[in-house]
Amino acid sequence: GENVEQHPSTLSVQEGDSAVIKCTYSDSASNYFPWYKQELGKGPQLIIDIRSNVGEKKDQRIAVTLNKTAKHFSLHITETQPEDSAVYFCAPTKGAAGNKLTFGGGTRVLVKP
Amino acid sequence: DTEVTQTPKHLVMGMTNKKSLKCEQHMGHRAMYWYKQKAKKPPELMFVYSYEKLSINESVPSRFSPECPNSSLLNLHLHALQPEDSALYLCASSQETGLAGNTIYFGEGSWLTVV
Numbered sequence: 001g002e003n004v005e006q007h008p009s010t011l012s013v014q015e016g017d018s019a020v021i022k023c024t025y026s027d028s029a030s031n032y033f034p035w036y037k038q039e040l041g042k043g044p045q046l047i048i049d050i051r052s053n054v055g056e057k058k059d060q061r062i063a064v065t066l067n068k069t070a071k072h073f074s075l076h077i078t079e080t081q082p083e084d085s086a087v088y089f090c091a092p093t094k095g096a097a098g099n100k101l102t103f104g105g106g107t108r109v110l111v112k113p
Numbered sequence: 114d115t116e117v118t119q120t121p122k123h124l125v126m127g128m129t130n131k132k133s134l135k136c137e138q139h140m141g142h143r144a145m146y147w148y149k150q151k152a153k154k155p156p157e158l159m160f161v162y163s164y165e166k167l168s169i170n171e172s173v174p175s176r177f178s179p180e181c182p183n184s185s186l187l188n189l190h191l192h193a194l195q196p197e198d199s200a201l202y203l204c205a206s207s208q209e210t211g212l213a214g215n216t217i218y219f220g221e222g223s224w225l226t227v228v
Binding site: 034036041042043044045046049089100101103104105106 | 117153154155156157158161169203205216217218219220221222
């Protein structure tokens, strides 16, 4: 099965700074790369995703970049705000597995005001 | 706000009790899921229903019994649970399975404590 690793496991940043989380996966057949945000007491919510035919995608302050050759993708958050504090999960997936998400271990992000 | 609704939000049950977790979505999705999440861990898939039929069972113990009465509802029946089953149980849905890139929507979960 897919082996997924996320780094770092915790990340503390000052408000306004940038944050980057890296996700490494093992299955070269993976072709869909989402990032989920889980706030305290809530379920995970999709915040951004990318497909294997695209190298980068941006949505306001968040972006995802993909390096299929090296089998990793990253979440970038710019101008961090306190409401960005949460746990972030990557979940690389391949079409044949459909929506059988395998989550990374998670990154706990704390944005200090 | 999530469009996947789970009840109850909190449940405390004894090891001999029988209880159920309920999940509902009205987005017309044909795939529904149960995930289990322990504290400070990622969600782990338990079951997948596709068009109201069980398509994936991730070797879950039989003390957990899923049920999909119709395309909008998903239940998880609990019986003779162990304290280590205490966790957050997440329901999710998507348009279909088998299509990578099909957004999965999660509910806010049911916190289960087994005493």
